Amino acid sequence: MSISSISSSNLADYLSSYDISSMTDEELEEINSKLEEEYAEAVKNAASGSSSTTSTATLYANLTESAQDTNDLLETLKEAADSGDTDSIRQALSDFATSYNSLMTYLKSTGSTECTAIISAMTTYLKNNEDALNAAGITISSSTGKLTIDSDTLASADMTDLAEVFSSSSSTMKEMRKLATSALSVASMKSSHYEAISSLYDGSGSINSQTLTKTFLDMMS
Helix, strand or coil: CCHHHCCHHHHHHHHHCCCHHHCCHHHHHHHHHHCCHHHHHHHHHHCCCHHHHHHHHHHHHHHHHHHHHHHHHHHHHHHHHHHCCHHHHHHHHHHHHHHHHHHHHHHHHHCCHHHHHHHHHHHHHHHCCHHHHHHCCEEECCCCCCEEECHHHHHHCCCHHHHHHCCCCCHHHHHHHHHHHHHHHHHHHHHHHHHHHHCCECCCCCECHHHHHHHHHHHHC
16 A cells, blocks of 8 residues: 555554664665654654753753652651651751752653642642751752752651651651652653654754664654
């Protein structure tokens, strides 16, 4: 069957049964011209410019690293809380706050609804334990959700209440870890997506239409 004779409405069904790897350049050119405008525009909008796309790919790569770091430090904080060792809890809290603040920055920078929801949920869980955090010299910014630590207060504070907040049996710790894992999943997926989009550009910063088509078809298969 000639590709040119296939209607746009049947194109997806045809492509789903076609061996993409065997397509010739001519066939790719025909398919490229027949891709529905909304699909082509969606891909192009995601890759609105080589420099901006590369920047977005870098943002999500940084977010992935930050989310992984926050996950790891939540695990360390949980273990310290379970042990009851006050020095370990203080150090784990300090390390977590630094990583958490970076995570908040990257999440907010994406502007995505998924990331905004994660920020809101994490802030809510911490605010639910604001009294215990404040008693240890930890405050939550009402505007950014970031944590600020008064090191003198933290050094002398009783860690009993915070140990309960961040223990393995705590609902707060369980939910915070779920949210950090969600942040990591979103970041990893978006990072891979934008890296793939970035690879569509040639050395001059122009998008290669045939590479775009092949990538789009791979996404559909």
